[in-house]
Amino acid sequence: MPLTAFHIVFAEPPTGVSGPTPSTTLLENLSAMLAANELICIRLSGSLTVFAADVQDPAAHEASLKRTLVEAFDLQASAKLTCSLKRERSAIHFFLSVATGLARDVTSGRPHEAFEQAFAQAAESTLVGPLLSYLHQRAVWLYEKIRLETDFYRYAVQQETAVRELAEKVLEGLSELRVAILGYDAVFPAVLDELALAGCRHFEFFWSDDEVRESLVRRLNATVSSPELQSRASAIADIVLAGKGSPVALLQGQARAAGQGGRKEDEVLLFAFDVSPPQAAAGVLVYTREDLQLVMRHNLEERSGIEARVETWIKDEVRNFYSWVQSEQRFEFEGMISRSPQMQRVFEMISRIAQTDITVLIEGESGTGKELVARAIHRLSSRCEQAFVTVNCGAIPENLLESELFGHVRGAFTGANADNKGLFREADGGTIFLDEIGELAPHLQVKLLRFLQEGEIRPVGAARSVNVKLRVLAATNRNLAQLVADGDFRSDLYYRLNVIELSLPPLRNRPDDIALLAQRFIGKFSARYNKDISGLSIEALDALRAYHWPGNIRELENAMERAVALTIGSSLALHNLPETLSAPSDVGESNGHGGDAMLSLRELERRHILSTLERFEGNHEAASKALGIGRTTLWRKLREYGMGSETSKDVK
Amino acid sequence: MEYFAWFLIVLYAAAGLTYLRAFRHKSIATFKAGRSLLAAVVILHCVFIVWQTIDAGRIPIATVSEALGTFVFVTSALYLGLELLLRNFAIGPFILPLLTIMMLIAGLFFEPGGEIAAILMNVEFEIHVLLLMFAYGAFALSFIASVLYLLLAREIREKSLGIFYSRLPSLPYFERIANWSASIGLVCFSAGVLVGIHIAFQVWKQFSLFDVKFLIVYLNWLLYLAHYLGRRFLHWRGKRVAWISVAGFLLVLFSFLGASQLFHGAHSFK
Numbered sequence: 001m002p003l004t005a006f007h008i009v010f011a012e013p014p015t016g017v018s019g020p021t022p023s024t025t026l027l028e029n030l031s032a033m034l035a036a037n038e039l040i041c042i043r044l045s046g047s048l049t050v051f052a053a054d055v056q057d058p059a060a061h062e063a064s065l066k067r068t069l070v071e072a073f074d075l076q077a078s079a080k081l082t083c084s085l086k087r088e089r090s091a092i093h094f095f096l097s098v099a100t101g102l103a104r105d106v107t108s109g110r111p112h113e114a115f116e117q118a119f120a121q122a123a124e125s126t127l128v129g130p131l132l133s134y135l136h137q138r139a140v141w142l143y144e145k146i147r148l149e150t151d152f153y154r155y156a157v158q159q160e161t162a163v164r165e166l167a168e169k170v171l172e173g174l175s176e177l178r179v180a181i182l183g184y185d186a187v188f189p190a191v192l193d194e195l196a197l198a199g200c201r202h203f204e205f206f207w208s209d210d211e212v213r214e215s216l217v218r219r220l221n222a223t224v225s226s227p228e229l230q231s232r233a234s235a236i237a238d239i240v241l242a243g244k245g246s247p248v249a250l251l252q253g254q255a256r257a258a259g260q261g262g263r264k265e266d267e268v269l270l271f272a273f274d275v276s277p278p279q280a281a282a283g284v285l286v287y288t289r290e291d292l293q294l295v296m297r298h299n300l301e302e303r304s305g306i307e308a309r310v311e312t313w314i315k316d317e318v319r320n321f322y323s324w325v326q327s328e329q330r331f332e333f334e335g336m337i338s339r340s341p342q343m344q345r346v347f348e349m350i351s352r353i354a355q356t357d358i359t360v361l362i363e364g365e366s367g368t369g370k371e372l373v374a375r376a377i378h379r380l381s382s383r384c385e386q387a388f389v390t391v392n393c394g395a396i397p398e399n400l401l402e403s404e405l406f407g408h409v410r411g412a413f414t415g416a417n418a419d420n421k422g423l424f425r426e427a428d429g430g431t432i433f434l435d436e437i438g439e440l441a442p443h444l445q446v447k448l449l450r451f452l453q454e455g456e457i458r459p460v461g462a463a464r465s466v467n468v469k470l471r472v473l474a475a476t477n478r479n480l481a482q483l484v485a486d487g488d489f490r491s492d493l494y495y496r497l498n499v500i501e502l503s504l505p506p507l508r509n510r511p512d513d514i515a516l517l518a519q520r521f522i523g524k525f526s527a528r529y530n531k532d533i534s535g536l537s538i539e540a541l542d543a544l545r546a547y548h549w550p551g552n553i554r555e556l557e558n559a560m561e562r563a564v565a566l567t568i569g570s571s572l573a574l575h576n577l578p579e580t581l582s583a584p585s586d587v588g589e590s591n592g593h594g595g596d597a598m599l600s601l602r603e604l605e606r607r608h609i610l611s612t613l614e615r616f617e618g619n620h621e622a623a624s625k626a627l628g629i630g631r632t633t634l635w636r637k638l639r640e641y642g643m644g645s646e647t648s649k650d651v652k
Numbered sequence: 653m654e655y656f657a658w659f660l661i662v663l664y665a666a667a668g669l670t671y672l673r674a675f676r677h678k679s680i681a682t683f684k685a686g687r688s689l690l691a692a693v694v695i696l697h698c699v700f701i702v703w704q705t706i707d708a709g710r711i712p713i714a715t716v717s718e719a720l721g722t723f724v725f726v727t728s729a730l731y732l733g734l735e736l737l738l739r740n741f742a743i744g745p746f747i748l749p750l751l752t753i754m755m756l757i758a759g760l761f762f763e764p765g766g767e768i769a770a771i772l773m774n775v776e777f778e779i780h781v782l783l784l785m786f787a788y789g790a791f792a793l794s795f796i797a798s799v800l801y802l803l804l805a806r807e808i809r810e811k812s813l814g815i816f817y818s819r820l821p822s823l824p825y826f827e828r829i830a831n832w833s834a835s836i837g838l839v840c841f842s843a844g845v846l847v848g849i850h851i852a853f854q855v856w857k858q859f860s861l862f863d864v865k866f867l868i869v870y871l872n873w874l875l876y877l878a879h880y881l882g883r884r885f886l887h888w889r890g891k892r893v894a895w896i897s898v899a900g901f902l903l904v905l906f907s908f909l910g911a912s913q914l915f916h917g918a919h920s921f922k
Contacts, residue, residue: 151678166808168822169804169808169817169822169823170808170822170823170824171824172822172824172827173824267889267890285808285809287811291811294811294813295813298813298814298817298818299818302818
């Protein structure tokens with residue numbers, strides 16, 4: 001039973017509590033009471049929903065849950081609370097419906113935003129684990145899909161959004177309009193926030209004698225006028241909100257004043273909440289709370305066609321969830337595997353941005369899986385059917401890179417015997433992944449910048465530019481900000497690329513992932529080499545955890561491949577691991593500096609590279625494989641340490 | 653040539669139906685398909701007009717059929733420009749059926765290279781008619797925008813929200829389009845009428861400015877002038893100006909299609 005949802009409805013919403021998130025103390029109390037591994041709690045207009053993972057016998061907790069809430073919200077013991085319980089599929093379905101704002105019984109102003117706040121609160125309290133993370137990622141992805149492919153979120157289905165919709169339909173230039181507030185109604189804060197979001201800037205309260213209104217005045221930077229001036233409210237205002245405390249005669253007077261005040265046609269929108277509306281007068285359009293309900297009902301009816309479509313997407317997600325749980329891929333995301341919170345945030349970010357065409361810069365040390373991230377973004381985007389082209393900017397000689405990327409026309413240079421489309425045009429409609437972007441030569445940086453700004457490229461030797469529509473994902477294992485500061489990378493290109501930055505943590509900062517990944521690689525290579533290895537010995541695992549993994553996951557993968565190939569029996573032992581792992585101190589000792597504890601990491605790396613190269617007699621290919629880094633990275637590091645020429649003895 | 657004309661009518665109808673379908677289902681993808689179709693029709697219609705011009709040795713504006721066809725072309729091109737400028741499809745589902753019907757009428761009375769009066773074979777006359785075509789096209793846009801304004805305003809005022817409330821943009825949006833189009837139309841209309849009066853003085857020695865058709869044109873001009881001046885100086889807004897625009901275009905249709913048939917005055921070239 002992975003997920004349970006407790007949906008509690010208050011007969012009378014607790015007063016003095018605002019916002020979609022309950023207190024952190026309540027969250028922790030609930031988690032302790034339900035003995036849940038993961039828990040998220042969201043408060044939406046008169047209800048509270050708790051989603052908890054792996055709760056044993058949920059029905060038994062209902063009474064104590066109600067008691068906890070009565071205490072937490074300082075309610076009377078006789079307060080009426082109804083609790084409905086959802087389990088299994090219906091709980092997952094409810095989770096996705098709440099997170100995407102589809103659930104009608106918890107409909108509030110901005111359900112998705114409220115949900116995001118609740119999720120952030122749960123994450124801060126470390127109550128989010130792989131199950132809620134996965135569901136959250138899927139909910140985010142679904143929300144973006146609904147937003148981009150339908151008008152679902154554009155329908156006004158709350159009073160405050162209905163007011164905004166009417167104001168936008170009837171009046172022009174909301175930023176210049178004046179909003180007058182007479183009396184008070186509980187919906188005013190939400191309505192005023194919505195109008196402020198729509199661009200309204202001028203708010204005028206015609207009396208303000210309580211704390212709630214005074215806080216509104218401060219928040220909206222509104223003016224407060226004397227009650228005696230109320231009679232002129234609609235003569236000077238374009239939108240009038242009238243709540244309890246606005247006398248009918250006064251409103252009637254305002255309606256007339258508006259009609260006579262030189263206004264023509266529907267120029268004043270008067271919203272009357274629980275006050276008798278004035279009779280129709282020229283120049284005033286009156287909407288009561290009931291009329292707003294009518295608008296909301298109409299919009300809900302119009303939206304129902306889309307709801308059916310969204311409902312099928314949610315059902316698909318529920319099905320996917322179960323196949324995910326059953327396949328024990330709880331820590332997997334699009335071919336990547338991690339239980340670290342940092343990586344879970346990266347996965348969530350990928351879900352959020354994949355469907356947009358936004359440019360992404362992926363940063364991370366060599367071997368942290370930057371290309372996998374890029375591929376995941378491509379796979380989850382609407383371009384997934386189109387090409388995904390990878391270019392390693394550091395691996396192609398500088399003089400060839402321009403024509404490789406942008407193409408060339410016949411005769412552009414010696415040897416250009418035919419037209420070449422170039423990788424950009426090959427990726428047209430799809431995604432291009434520029435790895436090691438920090439190695440890009442300055443003149444190509446200009447060309448790339450031009451593409452990002454204008455969407456066009458010019459093949460070498462061509463007379464005119466060509467339009468190309470593709471998404472650019474870039475990656476680097478260097479500190480681009482530092483390169484910009486040093487003047488080696490254009491700052492304007494950096495800011496263009498760095499619209500969204502995904503930073504991949506090195507493996508040494510994700511110790512929990514080492515065992516998970518090692519197990520995965522053992523499975524993979526056991527199948528490949530026809531072995532029957534079930535796991536690692538404790539000593540081997542300790543050695544893996546103790547090592548600092550400069551080559552990150554790639555190094556771990558290579559180490560596991562070697563170990564699996566050498567293992568005889570069903571368990572991978574310490575002596576099957578590469579020497580650097582089984583005896584990490586050898587790194588220094590082999591160079592005769594075993595006792596030198598003051599070596600910097602950089603120096604240690606330099607010496608280790610040098611000794612490995614010596615061991616393989618300068619063979620870059622073999623050395624890079626043993627070091628668990630790419631050949632380009634090795635080449636770059638050699639150049640960095642000024643050892644480029646003397647060590648080059650590569651296998652041709 | 654007649655087959656080409658009927659082909660155009662079918663294409664206009666297809667574009668109109670696509671826009672209506674997109675409006676019904678609120679489908680942006682269908683609207684975009686409709687726009688591509690409309691762009692293709694406008695290009696083909698342009699080709700057709702060039703063909704007619706080469707064939708007859710004059711711009712096809714002399715007979716009712718020709719003038720209607722050219723009017724449809726000008727209006728659809730104006731609309732397409734407006735749609736591309738404002739990135740909004742709201743007017744298309746309403747103007748395209750109207751243009752399709754006009755195109756159908758033009759097709760029914762189609763007579764390639766028909767005989768025309770000699771006075772119609774001069775450049776000044778062509779300028780006169782083309783200016784009026786632009787004016788009428790702009791008035792047609794103003795008319796549709798005003799009708800949509802009135803329909804939407806009615807739904808909002810009577811709180812009986814329906815298909816227009818959910819699918820149309822705001823009242824100010826339609827008001828703006830109606831007012832711009834009417835103003836542009838008024839400029840072209842004034843210029844066109846002045847050129848027309850100049851031709852009349854040259855062609856007819858015994859010329860009366862008070863012919864029935866001329867009187868209808870003056871009335872029309874006064875209506876649009878009132879539309880402009882009322883907005884500019886008397887702060888007329890909303891329904892009042894929308895109704896003037898509707899009345900103005902109905903009078904345009906009457907003077908364009910009906911007046912010459914009903915009253916055989918000086919401005920009749922049979």
